[in-house]
Amino acid sequence: MDKGINLAEKLSLFSEYWSPRTVARLNDYKVMVAKVQNEFVWHKHDETDDFFLVLKGRLTIRLRDRNVVLGPGELFVVPRGVEHQPFAEEETHILLIEPMGTPNTGDSTTAVPEQFI
């Protein structure tokens, strides 16, 4: 009997913020977990929507015209081309799904490389 991928267990293996780790692949998408705190850069992805699911904590996704606030078990998909800035007051754990090759900052020159865990 095999176990699946335990997200809390994967999250216990690293401590860096804003540094997603790939835990699975779904076709040409990467399924990632990340720890986040404070604010990320404003950015957008012209080629893809951006999926966020909060596992623990509280994430605010700032959009130019409003904020979306997510608690555990809540998700939001930022449409492609829409500028957003994720923010978390306290350490927050999230699940992210994006096509492979998507730079996390929206810009390949500043993005962190894909890291498996």
Add this chain to the structure above:
Amino acid sequence: MDKGINLAEKLSLFSEYWSPRTVARLNDYKVMVAKVQNEFVWHKHDETDDFFLVLKGRLTIRLRDRNVVLGPGELFVVPRGVEHQPFAEEETHILLIEPMGTPNTGDSTTAVPEQFI
């Protein structure tokens, strides 16, 4: 301040088993919640991997050579072409992600149509 999509809230709106409801779109993928109990049909998807994340309860994904057992916060991606039979002894709530147009039974003649919630 907007709220995101609360998965537990969406799941409270219906009671049918094995009848996924689409709660969001991610590019050409549908993000769905489902309530499941007992066993589903053996099936496979030749064109796509199949993503399962357990939100509540316990899901066994029977494969021909082994079982994968998932609790809350655990996920598994069944590779394309691999036969599988989901099974839950008690009512279990799951998040599913599949490309649009994927029949839930692997066969468009027996699949339930996409339902939004």
